[in-house]
Amino acid sequence: MIVQVDPASPVPVFEQLRAQIERLIVSGRLPVGSTLPPIRHLAADLGLARGTVNRVYEALARDGLVETAGRRGTVVRRRVPRSAAASDLDAAADTLALVAEQLGVTPEDAHRALDAALRRVRPDPSA
Structure with a gap:
Protein backbone atom coordinates (compact mmCIF):
# COMPACT_ATOMS: atom_id res chain seq x y z
CA MET A 1 0.00 0.00 0.00
CA ILE A 2 1.52 3.29 -1.09
CA VAL A 3 0.46 6.27 1.00
CA GLN A 4 2.23 9.40 2.08
CA VAL A 5 1.48 12.35 4.32
CA ASP A 6 2.69 15.92 4.15
CA PRO A 7 3.01 17.43 7.64
CA ALA A 8 3.28 20.90 6.04
CA SER A 9 -0.10 20.53 4.32
CA PRO A 10 -3.04 22.49 5.72
CA VAL A 11 -5.00 19.20 5.54
CA PRO A 12 -4.58 17.28 8.82
CA VAL A 13 -2.46 14.13 8.48
CA PHE A 14 -5.41 12.09 9.80
CA GLU A 15 -7.55 13.26 6.87
CA GLN A 16 -4.73 12.86 4.34
CA LEU A 17 -4.23 9.23 5.35
CA ARG A 18 -7.94 8.41 5.64
CA ALA A 19 -8.69 9.85 2.19
CA GLN A 20 -5.76 8.05 0.56
CA ILE A 21 -6.71 4.65 1.95
CA GLU A 22 -10.34 5.23 0.98
CA ARG A 23 -9.25 6.09 -2.58
CA LEU A 24 -7.16 2.91 -2.76
CA ILE A 25 -10.24 0.91 -1.77
CA VAL A 26 -12.54 2.80 -4.17
CA SER A 27 -10.15 2.27 -7.06
CA GLY A 28 -9.78 -1.44 -6.36
CA ARG A 29 -6.04 -1.12 -5.78
CA LEU A 30 -6.84 -2.49 -2.31
CA PRO A 31 -9.27 -5.27 -3.20
CA VAL A 32 -11.86 -6.76 -0.86
CA ARG A 55 -8.20 6.64 14.48
CA VAL A 56 -7.94 6.37 10.67
CA TYR A 57 -8.64 2.63 10.78
CA GLU A 58 -11.57 3.22 13.17
CA ALA A 59 -13.03 5.86 10.84
CA LEU A 60 -12.73 3.51 7.86
CA ALA A 61 -14.44 0.78 9.91
CA ARG A 62 -17.29 3.15 10.85
CA ASP A 63 -17.73 3.87 7.14
CA GLY A 64 -17.97 0.12 6.50
CA LEU A 65 -14.86 0.00 4.32
CA VAL A 66 -12.75 -2.20 6.58
CA GLU A 67 -13.22 -4.49 9.54
CA THR A 68 -10.95 -5.76 12.26
CA ALA A 69 -10.54 -9.49 11.81
CA GLY A 70 -8.74 -10.40 15.03
CA ARG A 71 -5.38 -11.96 14.32
CA ARG A 72 -5.84 -11.33 10.58
CA GLY A 73 -5.65 -7.59 11.21
CA THR A 74 -7.69 -4.92 9.48
CA VAL A 75 -9.23 -6.22 6.26
CA VAL A 76 -10.90 -4.40 3.36
CA ARG A 77 -14.59 -5.18 3.65
CA ARG A 78 -16.15 -3.62 0.57
CA ARG A 79 -15.59 -1.24 -2.29
CA VAL A 80 -17.50 2.00 -2.40
CA PRO A 81 -19.29 2.95 -5.61
CA ARG A 82 -17.24 4.48 -8.42
CA SER A 83 -19.43 7.58 -8.23
CA ALA A 84 -17.72 8.43 -4.93
CA ALA A 85 -14.36 8.25 -6.68
CA ALA A 86 -15.58 10.50 -9.48
CA SER A 87 -16.86 12.99 -6.91
CA ASP A 88 -13.48 13.01 -5.10
CA LEU A 89 -11.67 13.51 -8.41
CA ASP A 90 -13.98 16.38 -9.36
CA ALA A 91 -13.36 18.04 -5.97
CA ALA A 92 -9.59 17.64 -6.37
CA ALA A 93 -9.75 19.10 -9.89
CA ASP A 94 -11.76 22.06 -8.59
CA THR A 95 -9.12 22.64 -5.92
CA LEU A 96 -6.30 22.48 -8.47
CA ALA A 97 -8.13 24.91 -10.76
CA LEU A 98 -8.70 27.34 -7.89
CA VAL A 99 -5.08 27.18 -6.73
CA ALA A 100 -3.84 27.66 -10.31
CA GLU A 101 -6.11 30.69 -10.70
CA GLN A 102 -4.98 32.17 -7.38
CA LEU A 103 -1.34 31.72 -8.38
CA GLY A 104 -1.93 33.23 -11.80
CA VAL A 105 -0.85 30.00 -13.52
CA THR A 106 -1.96 29.41 -17.09
CA PRO A 107 -4.15 26.37 -17.82
CA GLU A 108 -1.27 24.91 -19.82
CA ASP A 109 1.11 25.20 -16.85
CA ALA A 110 -1.54 23.69 -14.56
CA HIS A 111 -1.89 20.74 -16.97
CA ARG A 112 1.89 20.28 -17.06
CA ALA A 113 2.03 20.33 -13.25
CA LEU A 114 -0.74 17.73 -13.02
CA ASP A 115 0.93 15.53 -15.66
CA ALA A 116 4.22 15.71 -13.73
CA ALA A 117 2.45 14.83 -10.46
CA LEU A 118 0.76 11.84 -12.10
CA ARG A 119 4.14 10.62 -13.40
CA ARG A 120 5.61 10.93 -9.89
CA VAL A 121 2.77 8.91 -8.41
CA ARG A 122 2.72 6.26 -11.15
CA PRO A 123 6.08 6.22 -12.97
CA ASP A 124 6.18 4.71 -16.44
CA PRO A 125 7.29 1.06 -15.94
CA SER A 126 8.73 0.92 -19.49
CA ALA A 127 11.15 3.78 -18.79
Whole structure:
Protein backbone atom coordinates (compact mmCIF):
# COMPACT_ATOMS: atom_id res chain seq x y z
CA MET A 1 0.00 0.00 0.00
CA ILE A 2 1.52 3.29 -1.09
CA VAL A 3 0.46 6.27 1.00
CA GLN A 4 2.23 9.40 2.08
CA VAL A 5 1.48 12.35 4.32
CA ASP A 6 2.69 15.92 4.15
CA PRO A 7 3.01 17.43 7.64
CA ALA A 8 3.28 20.90 6.04
CA SER A 9 -0.10 20.53 4.32
CA PRO A 10 -3.04 22.49 5.72
CA VAL A 11 -5.00 19.20 5.54
CA PRO A 12 -4.58 17.28 8.82
CA VAL A 13 -2.46 14.13 8.48
CA PHE A 14 -5.41 12.09 9.80
CA GLU A 15 -7.55 13.26 6.87
CA GLN A 16 -4.73 12.86 4.34
CA LEU A 17 -4.23 9.23 5.35
CA ARG A 18 -7.94 8.41 5.64
CA ALA A 19 -8.69 9.85 2.19
CA GLN A 20 -5.76 8.05 0.56
CA ILE A 21 -6.71 4.65 1.95
CA GLU A 22 -10.34 5.23 0.98
CA ARG A 23 -9.25 6.09 -2.58
CA LEU A 24 -7.16 2.91 -2.76
CA ILE A 25 -10.24 0.91 -1.77
CA VAL A 26 -12.54 2.80 -4.17
CA SER A 27 -10.15 2.27 -7.06
CA GLY A 28 -9.78 -1.44 -6.36
CA ARG A 29 -6.04 -1.12 -5.78
CA LEU A 30 -6.84 -2.49 -2.31
CA PRO A 31 -9.27 -5.27 -3.20
CA VAL A 32 -11.86 -6.76 -0.86
CA GLY A 33 -10.14 -9.17 1.53
CA SER A 34 -6.75 -7.49 1.44
CA THR A 35 -5.14 -6.68 4.77
CA LEU A 36 -4.03 -3.19 5.75
CA PRO A 37 -0.58 -2.87 7.34
CA PRO A 38 -0.52 -3.24 11.12
CA ILE A 39 -1.07 0.09 12.88
CA ARG A 40 2.39 0.18 14.44
CA HIS A 41 4.12 -0.56 11.12
CA LEU A 42 2.23 2.07 9.15
CA ALA A 43 2.71 4.63 11.93
CA ALA A 44 6.45 3.96 12.00
CA ASP A 45 6.75 4.08 8.19
CA LEU A 46 4.98 7.44 8.03
CA GLY A 47 6.44 8.92 11.22
CA LEU A 48 3.01 9.22 12.83
CA ALA A 49 1.67 8.39 16.26
CA ARG A 50 0.01 4.98 16.46
CA GLY A 51 -3.10 6.70 17.81
CA THR A 52 -3.46 8.68 14.57
CA VAL A 53 -3.33 5.55 12.42
CA ASN A 54 -5.67 3.77 14.83
CA ARG A 55 -8.20 6.64 14.48
CA VAL A 56 -7.94 6.37 10.67
CA TYR A 57 -8.64 2.63 10.78
CA GLU A 58 -11.57 3.22 13.17
CA ALA A 59 -13.03 5.86 10.84
CA LEU A 60 -12.73 3.51 7.86
CA ALA A 61 -14.44 0.78 9.91
CA ARG A 62 -17.29 3.15 10.85
CA ASP A 63 -17.73 3.87 7.14
CA GLY A 64 -17.97 0.12 6.50
CA LEU A 65 -14.86 0.00 4.32
CA VAL A 66 -12.75 -2.20 6.58
CA GLU A 67 -13.22 -4.49 9.54
CA THR A 68 -10.95 -5.76 12.26
CA ALA A 69 -10.54 -9.49 11.81
CA GLY A 70 -8.74 -10.40 15.03
CA ARG A 71 -5.38 -11.96 14.32
CA ARG A 72 -5.84 -11.33 10.58
CA GLY A 73 -5.65 -7.59 11.21
CA THR A 74 -7.69 -4.92 9.48
CA VAL A 75 -9.23 -6.22 6.26
CA VAL A 76 -10.90 -4.40 3.36
CA ARG A 77 -14.59 -5.18 3.65
CA ARG A 78 -16.15 -3.62 0.57
CA ARG A 79 -15.59 -1.24 -2.29
CA VAL A 80 -17.50 2.00 -2.40
CA PRO A 81 -19.29 2.95 -5.61
CA ARG A 82 -17.24 4.48 -8.42
CA SER A 83 -19.43 7.58 -8.23
CA ALA A 84 -17.72 8.43 -4.93
CA ALA A 85 -14.36 8.25 -6.68
CA ALA A 86 -15.58 10.50 -9.48
CA SER A 87 -16.86 12.99 -6.91
CA ASP A 88 -13.48 13.01 -5.10
CA LEU A 89 -11.67 13.51 -8.41
CA ASP A 90 -13.98 16.38 -9.36
CA ALA A 91 -13.36 18.04 -5.97
CA ALA A 92 -9.59 17.64 -6.37
CA ALA A 93 -9.75 19.10 -9.89
CA ASP A 94 -11.76 22.06 -8.59
CA THR A 95 -9.12 22.64 -5.92
CA LEU A 96 -6.30 22.48 -8.47
CA ALA A 97 -8.13 24.91 -10.76
CA LEU A 98 -8.70 27.34 -7.89
CA VAL A 99 -5.08 27.18 -6.73
CA ALA A 100 -3.84 27.66 -10.31
CA GLU A 101 -6.11 30.69 -10.70
CA GLN A 102 -4.98 32.17 -7.38
CA LEU A 103 -1.34 31.72 -8.38
CA GLY A 104 -1.93 33.23 -11.80
CA VAL A 105 -0.85 30.00 -13.52
CA THR A 106 -1.96 29.41 -17.09
CA PRO A 107 -4.15 26.37 -17.82
CA GLU A 108 -1.27 24.91 -19.82
CA ASP A 109 1.11 25.20 -16.85
CA ALA A 110 -1.54 23.69 -14.56
CA HIS A 111 -1.89 20.74 -16.97
CA ARG A 112 1.89 20.28 -17.06
CA ALA A 113 2.03 20.33 -13.25
CA LEU A 114 -0.74 17.73 -13.02
CA ASP A 115 0.93 15.53 -15.66
CA ALA A 116 4.22 15.71 -13.73
CA ALA A 117 2.45 14.83 -10.46
CA LEU A 118 0.76 11.84 -12.10
CA ARG A 119 4.14 10.62 -13.40
CA ARG A 120 5.61 10.93 -9.89
CA VAL A 121 2.77 8.91 -8.41
CA ARG A 122 2.72 6.26 -11.15
CA PRO A 123 6.08 6.22 -12.97
CA ASP A 124 6.18 4.71 -16.44
CA PRO A 125 7.29 1.06 -15.94
CA SER A 126 8.73 0.92 -19.49
CA ALA A 127 11.15 3.78 -18.79
